[in-house]
Amino acid sequence: MFVRNCWYVAGWDYEFTRGELHARTIINEPLVLYRKREGTLVALENRCVHRLAALSLGCLEGDDLRCMYHGFKYAPDGQCVEVPGQKFVPPKARVRSLPVIEQHSWAWVWMGDPALADPSLIPPAVGLGDPQWVLKSGFLDYEANYQLINDNLTDLSHLSYTHRNSFLAGPNWINTQPTVTPLARGVRVERWIEDDPKPSYLPSYAGGTVDQWTGYDFLLPGIFLLRTAIYPSGTAATAGDSLPTDPLWETFTSQAVTPMTAATSRYFFSWGPAAVHGSEKDAEVMFQVALMAFHEDKTVIEAQQKIMNADPSRRILATRADHASITFERLTHKLINAEDSNKGVKNLETV
Numbered sequence: 358m359f360v361r362n363c364w365y366v367a368g369w370d371y372e373f374t375r376g377e378l379h380a381r382t383i384i385n386e387p388l389v390l391y392r393k394r395e396g397t398l399v400a401l402e403n404r405c406v407h408r409l410a411a412l413s414l415g416c417l418e419g420d421d422l423r424c425m426y427h428g429f430k431y432a433p434d435g436q437c438v439e440v441p442g443q444k445f446v447p448p449k450a451r452v453r454s455l456p457v458i459e460q461h462s463w464a465w466v467w468m469g470d471p472a473l474a475d476p477s478l479i480p481p482a483v484g485l486g487d488p489q490w491v492l493k494s495g496f497l498d499y500e501a502n503y504q505l506i507n508d509n510l511t512d513l514s515h516l517s518y519t520h521r522n523s524f525l526a527g528p529n530w531i532n533t534q535p536t537v538t539p540l541a542r543g544v545r546v547e548r549w550i551e552d553d554p555k556p557s558y559l560p561s562y563a564g565g566t567v568d569q570w571t572g573y574d575f576l577l578p579g580i581f582l583l584r585t586a587i588y589p590s591g592t593a594a595t596a597g598d599s600l601p602t603d604p605l606w607e608t609f610t611s612q613a614v615t616p617m618t619a620a621t622s623r624y625f626f627s628w629g630p631a632a633v634h635g636s637e638k639d640a641e642v643m644f645q646v647a648l649m650a651f652h653e654d655k656t657v658i659e660a661q662q663k664i665m666n667a668d669p670s671r672r673i674l675a676t677r678a679d680h681a682s683i684t685f686e687r688l689t690h691k692l693i694n695a696e697d698s699n700k701g702v703k704n705l706e707t708v
């Protein structure tokens with residue numbers, strides 16, 4: 358159901374305030390995150406070994422975490438170091454400790470085999486402090502399976518319909534075929550959108566329509582990294598293979614889809630203009646447009662999920678526009694199957 362050997366976004370780094378315990382669920386696994394006194398993050402299984410109480414209801418004692426049901430105390434590596442009422446601490450009294458790294462303003466947790474937790478596999482998102490961009494950030498929770506959100510992000514043809522009010526997207530999003538390139542851990546989608554209505558957030562440009570170049574990578578487990586460069590209409594026709602270096606406006610968005618359970622997901626996003634083009638105020642205007650658009654997606658996808666739940670036997674009817682979505686979905690399923698068969702091998706070895 359989920360790829361395990363991946364870095365999942367557990368939250369924005371600013372969510373994890375010092376001195377507090379933060380409960381999160383990722384791919385059905387209850388986690389508790391907290392900061393050690395020197396600031397680094399710890400991610401532990403949120404389930405006391407004693408009677409399976411939530412450790413997130415416990416309290417911090419220095420860098421250790423005490424369960425506030427009967428008082429078992431855990432070190433940051435997950436080992437239980439104290440069992441109140443007895444001297445003996447069973448060595449197997451240990452909760453799982455997960456690799457966690459803060460990068461690009463996100464806290465990434467490795468949900469699979471810790472021995473495979475390679476930091477170089479963290480996708481190259483853009484952090485909120487990057488001087489090249491002016492970014493605003495947030496998140497939304499979905500009552501939907503992560504795959505439906507992945508499908509939505511890998512196929513932006515829906516902009517022509519779902520986002521005609523927010524992004525003022527014209528018909529070219531559905532009428533233009535992007536270039537789709539499979540990547541080792543995702544898919545790349547690039548295209549020119551010519552003569553689209555001028556976005557509402559583009560200040561002071563006199564023309565009514567623009568040409569937009571958009572390029573994004575959608576990477577495991579569900580990381581969407583999109584750069585948009587906006588030019589006067591007519592630019593695409595003469596651009597050739599190289600992108601002109603003088604756009605009217607450029608934007609970047611980093612987004613992450615994190616499955617909480619099979620039926621719920623958390624969607625993280627940042628968006629804003631290049632610092633050379635837009636101010637904080639412009640970024641705020643853009644962000645309000647994005648919030649409207651993301652709620653448009655949420656309305657469509659949650660209703661879609663309910664209809665799919667009502668009759669799970671129904672199958673989709675794919676079109677040309679689904680190419681990138683299907684490419685990514687196949688990659689995801691291939692990895693899930695590979696991980697499942699590896700598990701089978703390990704189980705056999707154990708037997």
Ligand code: FES
Pocket residue numbers: 405406407408409410424425426427428429
């Ligand atoms: S459930 Fe945690 S100490 Fe009893």
Ligand SMILES: [Fe+2]
Pocket residue numbers: 509515516519520650654
């Ligand atoms: Fe959308």
